Amino acid sequence: MTALTDPAAAPAILPLGLEGLVFAAGGKTLIKGITATLSAGSRSIVLGPNGAGKTLLLRLCHGLILPTGGRIVWKGAAGADPALRQAMVFQRPVMLRRSVAANVDYALRLRDLARADRQQRIEDVLTATGLRRFATQPARLLSVGEQQKLALARAWALRPDVLFLDEPTASLDPAATRAVEEIILRIDAGGTKIIMSTHDLAQARRLANEVLFLHRGRLCEQTPAPVFFTAPRTAEAGYFLEGKLFPQLRRINP
Amino acid sequence: MSDLADAFAAAAMLIWSLDQDLVGIVLLSLRVTLTAMAIAAVIGLPLGGALAVFRFPGRSAILITINALMGLPPVVVGLIVYLMLSRAGPLGALGLLFTPAAMILAQAVLITPIIAALSCQTISGLWEEYREQLQSFAARRGDALATLLWEGRIALLTALLAGFGRASAEVGAVMIVGGNIDHVTRVMTTTIALETSKGNLSLALGLGIILISLAMGVAGGTYALKLAAERQRSA
Numbered sequence: 187m188t189a190l191t192d193p194a195a196a197p198a199i200l201p202l203g204l205e206g207l208v209f210a211a212g213g214k215t216l217i218k219g220i221t222a223t224l225s226a227g228s229r230s231i232v233l234g235p236n237g238a239g240k241t242l243l244l245r246l247c248h249g250l251i252l253p254t255g256g257r258i259v260w261k262g263a264a265g266a267d268p269a270l271r272q273a274m275v276f277q278r279p280v281m282l283r284r285s286v287a288a289n290v291d292y293a294l295r296l297r298d299l300a301r302a303d304r305q306q307r308i309e310d311v312l313t314a315t316g317l318r319r320f321a322t323q324p325a326r327l328l329s330v331g332e333q334q335k336l337a338l339a340r341a342w343a344l345r346p347d348v349l350f351l352d353e354p355t356a357s358l359d360p361a362a363t364r365a366v367e368e369i370i371l372r373i374d375a376g377g378t379k380i381i382m383s384t385h386d387l388a389q390a391r392r393l394a395n396e397v398l399f400l401h402r403g404r405l406c407e408q409t410p411a412p413v414f415f416t417a418p419r420t421a422e423a424g425y426f427l428e429g430k431l432f433p434q435l436r437r438i439n440p
Numbered sequence: 441m442s443d444l445a446d447a448f449a450a451a452a453m454l455i456w457s458l459d460q461d462l463v464g465i466v467l468l469s470l471r472v473t474l475t476a477m478a479i480a481a482v483i484g485l486p487l488g489g490a491l492a493v494f495r496f497p498g499r500s501a502i503l504i505t506i507n508a509l510m511g512l513p514p515v516v517v518g519l520i521v522y523l524m525l526s527r528a529g530p531l532g533a534l535g536l537l538f539t540p541a542a543m544i545l546a547q548a549v550l551i552t553p554i555i556a557a558l559s560c561q562t563i564s565g566l567w568e569e570y571r572e573q574l575q576s577f578a579a580r581r582g583d584a585l586a587t588l589l590w591e592g593r594i595a596l597l598t599a600l601l602a603g604f605g606r607a608s609a610e611v612g613a614v615m616i617v618g619g620n621i622d623h624v625t626r627v628m629t630t631t632i633a634l635e636t637s638k639g640n641l642s643l644a645l646g647l648g649i650i651l652i653s654l655a656m657g658v659a660g661g662t663y664a665l666k667l668a669a670e671r672q673r674s675a
């Protein structure tokens with residue numbers, strides 16, 4: 187799939203630096219001062235229980251919401267507009283009311299790509315995601331799993347430096363989950379940095395090179411995957427790995 | 441009682457035989473209202489969409505004005521357009537008063553706020569749903585607006601139909617700026633008003649029947665669009 191990688195691409199906008207990132211809303215501080223560096227060449231999995239702030243963190247990184255404190259720095263951007271070099275797959279992606287192929291084309295047209303180039307990319311990603319036979323069908327008629335694949339195809343076609351994925355398999359069955367994971371691995375192999383949230387431990391084990399563990403808006407640790415899964419550095423992560431509630435919560439629900 | 445029956449029979453006959461006066465009046469009415477609707481669409485759809493997607497100073501003031509204008513009585517719209525087009529008015533030099541163009545203008549003024557308000561409502565809902573996805577694609581606000589107008593096309597057609605319904609039903613504005621001149625500016629509603637007062641019930645009834653059918657058609661179309669939009673949303 188050489189057509190899906192971009193050998194002539196400019197150097198990536200990475201690394202991504204988070205400097206004391208804070209996000210507060212509704213009188214509550216939801217992201218509590220996160221500092222980290224995310225570099226190219228590895229799959230970073232953002233792990234944490236429900237409500238830990240995973241979605242917020244990804245939306246902040248992607249620029250969908252503005253931090254109320256701290257900064258996001260694309261250290262390799264060097265004047266390029268970082269917004270044009272990233273993509274995101276949402277937990278519930280929005281399908282435009284047009285055909286499957288036109289959904290991919292829509293994203294490409296916004297990047298001002300020539301028609302022939304767009305056609306080639308559409309062909310490539312639809313083939314690679316197994317959606318080619320649906321090309322002319324209305325996207326909203328696809329099943330949830332197929333829609334998620336289309337969301338991946340649409341993001342992949344942009345050949346981003348960074349792809350954010352927010353629990354992309356949360357509503358999929360095991361087979362569709364595996365299919366989506368395989369697509370993610372291929373996007374990764376094409377040179378796109380993967381930053382993905384999940385609360386599915388088994389999935390994290392399958393995909394992670396490094397884990398960023400979030401708990402109640404704090405980054406507890408950023409650890410290489412093999413270390414994290416055998417000897418997590420923080421108590422919060424330990425409880426999470428054992429499938430237990432953090433003690434403070436356990437007392438409330440005996 | 442038999443007067444009424446006679447009038448109905450005569451009205452049916454006029455429609456059945458495609459009476460020339462009646463057909464002329466119906467065609468002029470349709471031409472005026474459809475043109476007004478087209479003008480109101482070209483202004484109202486993007487205006488409503490922009491009010492939904494952009495935040496700018498004065499936005500609230502415009503929204504309030506549009507909602508106020510929606511409830512304006514047609515005679516008042518007629519009066520305002522009359523003053524604009526009268527010899528002494530700012531557009532007096534165009535010589536449009538008592539022409540179909542004046543009626544088109546009046547109806548367009550009447551229904552642009554309706555179409556703008558309804559499309560603002562539709563596009564606001566879509567914007568909430570699409571916002572982050574479009575932002576993620578790095579779509580500029582203008583691109584996003586165009587996209588949403590297309591995505592909401594079925595619901596927006598409903599807004600156009602609402603505008604058409606109101607324009608085709610009103611009598612006050614076109615009466616004032618058109619003058620109800622035989623064979624020039626007589627439309628269905630103004631003819632009904634005039635002929636009824638003259639006691640010529642058959643033509644009035646015939647046109648009334650056509651207006652009722654038109655209203656039924658608009659209501660049916662709106663209903664069908666609503667079903668189609670729901671199907672599209674769930675699909």
Ligand SMILES: Nc1ncnc2c1ncn2[C@@H]1O[C@H](COP(=O)(O)OP(=O)(O)OP(=O)(O)O)[C@@H](O)[C@H]1O
Nearest residue numbers: 211212216234235236237238239240241242243385
């Ligand atoms: N705009 C907002 N205003 C107030 N609270 C918010 C807002 N957005 C998110 N939150 C809260 O912030 C917390 C973190 O939300 P977030 O969606 O990031 O969690 P998450 O880790 O993605 O959880 P999940 O695994 O359930 O998706 C939650 O408690 C949520 O209710």
Ligand SMILES: [Mg+2]
Nearest residue numbers: 240241242353
């Ligand atoms: Mg989430």
